[in-house]
Amino acid sequence: MNDYDIVCVNDGIDILKIFLMNENNDIFKLLITDENMDFMNGSDAIKIIRKIEVSKNLKKLNIISVSCHEDHNIRDMILKSGAEFILAKPLSKPSIKSLIEKNKLLL
Numbered sequence: 632m633n634d635y636d637i638v639c640v641n642d643g644i645d646i647l648k649i650f651l652m653n654e655n656n657d658i659f660k661l662l663i664t665d666e667n668m669d670f671m672n673g674s675d676a677i678k679i680i681r682k683i684e685v686s687k688n689l690k691k692l693n694i695i696s697v698s699c700h701e702d703h704n705i706r707d708m709i710l711k712s713g714a715e716f717i718l719a720k721p722l723s724k725p726s727i728k729s730l731i732e733k734n735k736l737l738l
Contacts (some may be wrong), residue, residue, distance in 0.1 A: 635660070641669065643664070643668050643671025643672055643675060646664060646671075647679055650662075650683070651683070659692060660736070660737045661731070662680075662692055663694075664676060664696055665697045665698070666696055666699075673698075673712075674709050674714070677712040677713045678712045678713060680692060681713035693737075694713060695715065696709045696712075697717070697718050697719075697722060698718075699719070699720040701719075716730060
């Protein structure tokens with residue numbers, strides 16, 4: 632896998648701030664977000680990003696959501712928000728790497 636810069640944020644509001652500051656630069660290849668964050672959860676941030684992408688005709692960002700929820704209703708809600716994949720906690724580097732490589736998310 633190639634080397635990529637990683638941007639870490641604290642919550643869903645920070646995700647939106649960074650996305651809005653860079654929305655036209657196409658510098659982000661992948662967003663990995665947690666469902667349980669302060670101020671704004673992952674699925675709400677994803678919904679807003681997807682609306683912005685449509686309204687501004689932007690390329691769709693690859694999004695993986697991370698969740699500890701086993702409940703199928705919650706997992707369906709996360710996917711309906713616009714996440715393409717869900718990874719269960721606890722995460723491991725091999726599981727993340729495998730998902731990224733298998734689905735060619737960083738091309």
